[in-house]
Amino acid sequence: MMVGSVARKTCVHGDRDLDVFMLFDPALPREDLEREGLALAWSIAQQYTDIIREKYAEHPYLNATIDGFDVDLVPCYQVKEATGIQSAVDRTPFHNRYISSRIGDFTDDVLLLKQFVKAGGVYGSDQMTEGFAGYLCELLVLHHGGFHNLLKAAAGWKPGMFIDIEQHAAKWFDEPLVVIDPVDPCRNVSASVSDTKLLEFIELCQGYLKSPSKWFFYRPPICILTEEEVSALLKGRESAFLAITLKTPPYIEDIVVPQLRKSLHTLVDLLKRHEFVVIRADTWMLEDRSMLLFELLVDTLPAVRFHAGPPVTAHVNAAKFIDKYIHSDIIFAGPFIRDGRYGVELPRRYRQASDLLSSNEVFGTALGKHVKHSMKDEFVVHSGLECWQPGFEPFISEFLQKSSPLVRIRRAEARTS
């Protein structure tokens, strides 16, 4: 069964993805499905090409390059009712049927919307962009009756927006945008849309309605900086840049990127716990290497740090704490009472943020599983201009020129008018 935007004629120019779902009897055990399904996929793909990769999402599938198309061959179950869905891929044929039978004259509107969210930088079928996936675009166009009507509605959205086309929601969701899947009452189609991406989409809708231009459909090119420009920008900001680079774990973006994000957040927390103030942080994944980038207010802290102990009224622990420190040679001051607790001023273990990020403390945090595995193997901490690593130039350029999608568009208009 052919599924996805090609099957539904809602693929936009530049899309060269083709999804072929191979439907098996649900009575077949999962392991047999994977083994037989993959074997069949291999035998089919090999008839057309030599460029074949086994990939892993929730389950293994084949990715082949055939006549310049990126073809996924995905074994899944042919379930009769959406309620019989066993894994994410089983759901796709239902989406296909739902959209195909209703899309009618709205295919052009879907194409417009997909181009609009792509150019605006809020498109994304994956976790990497936290954006608006193709199926979500199709549903929104269907629900609001076309591209322009959707934009007029969305310009007034606020986070907390709830859309339930089939009026059958069977669960509570608290994501910023909730669009209940018409074929699955327990699923939010826009679960991966972040608060910021939703607001960026709203901003784009408002901006387009106020004053449209071609830049809403042609992504303004990123201005890639030179090393000299980056050096000047870092000197100007006077903040401290640190980056961790690691080998990209051998899994698809949909799996690796959420883990990079999780790792980024847990390392930001680690830095904060050690009193380093993080101005901004972001992560990027390339084929071979991935980067966690941190901008700090300062990267060097004084020797003294406050260490909070037990509450004064927790008698046993309070007495232990005092015994431990009262005749200690290493303390600067204390024990004294602050905010209801005993505390002492001790020498700081990590005065340099780079020492902290290079230490074993990073493995005591909630790193993503595959990221942790890769970092256990090897990772590098870069400081200042060293963060300007090959391949990451577009990422760091965007980081340093960070602006909202509408601002990017308005600036492109100003440059070209």
Added chain:
Amino acid sequence: MMVGSVARKTCVHGDRDLDVFMLFDPALPREDLEREGLALAWSIAQQYTDIIREKYAEHPYLNATIDGFDVDLVPCYQVKEATGIQSAVDRTPFHNRYISSRIGDFTDDVLLLKQFVKAGGVYGSDQMTEGFAGYLCELLVLHHGGFHNLLKAAAGWKPGMFIDIEQHAAKWFDEPLVVIDPVDPCRNVSASVSDTKLLEFIELCQGYLKSPSKWFFYRPPICILTEEEVSALLKGRESAFLAITLKTPPYIEDIVVPQLRKSLHTLVDLLKRHEFVVIRADTWMLEDRSMLLFELLVDTLPAVRFHAGPPVTAHVNAAKFIDKYIHSDIIFAGPFIRDGRYGVELPRRYRQASDLLSSNEVFGTALGKHVKHSMKDEFVVHSGLECWQPGFEPFISEFLQKSSPLVRIRRAEARTS
């Protein structure tokens, strides 16, 4: 009428204060009371001494030095019922009568307790120490039936303790310790006792019951540091010390010290708003000069700072914000969306904490009235070792060796055993 601890025979060694309250007819208007009362006080005091000062609390009074005693001559109203009280001083005769008629054999216990809280550094009839005043000590001894019984009870106290001897509380209080005034159901006698002072008192009670020593009654001497020692300590901590000194406003401690504290807190907030992290801060008042002392994690911040604007969904203000910054030359990056709002990265106005504290921004904060007046006249910002100003050596020495009262006592025991 003689009032206070001398009248009640509960004054401790070293107390050389004598309060003489001059009782006037409540029918006399307030202005006449002040004028006639002060005139009478002057004529009495001049018969004994030349050392006479007019002072101002809630109302003016005379302070005279007579035979080495510090004598206050305080005009007030002779009201029949406590409910007729017009100002704080009118209440004192009622306290006097309440305690005198009940204290009986407990005078020694009160003396012990007052010496105990003085030596422990939690005594204080004023706002400066936020501690246990004489009248509070008397009530606690009366209520618990002696010094030792009080200590046994207080060792188990927690903040939120409530004592209402006459069972007549007519108001809700949320201070850490509430002891309803037996002569005024709307007054908390321990209103000025801070959370930390209460916990320090509890700590002292526990420590004394566990292992008493003479140091619970003889305040361990402060180790006053030399300039070389201070210099070494500051170098060791590697943090940043800043101090503001100003002329002490010409009012009594009870008025000036709360204003210094208020000013300290508002300036800590100012520093925080400008992203300076304050490790500790404290204030001290001398006869002529007062000091606000700040220890910062770092005193220099980078050029870049994040400036948060309006929520993205506040359309009008959001559009204004973007218009203001989109083609600005001064921004580092932005506008972009963060936490639901637009924001930009701008050059920081105050990169040095000392510049901030020297600027007019300090007068935009909620400084105490008299402190503000004095600072408008003149104030000096000191950095690092410059904070070691004449007269403030004991204050800064204690700041750098900060420890809880019990820790101070245990260390004194260790030194002398």
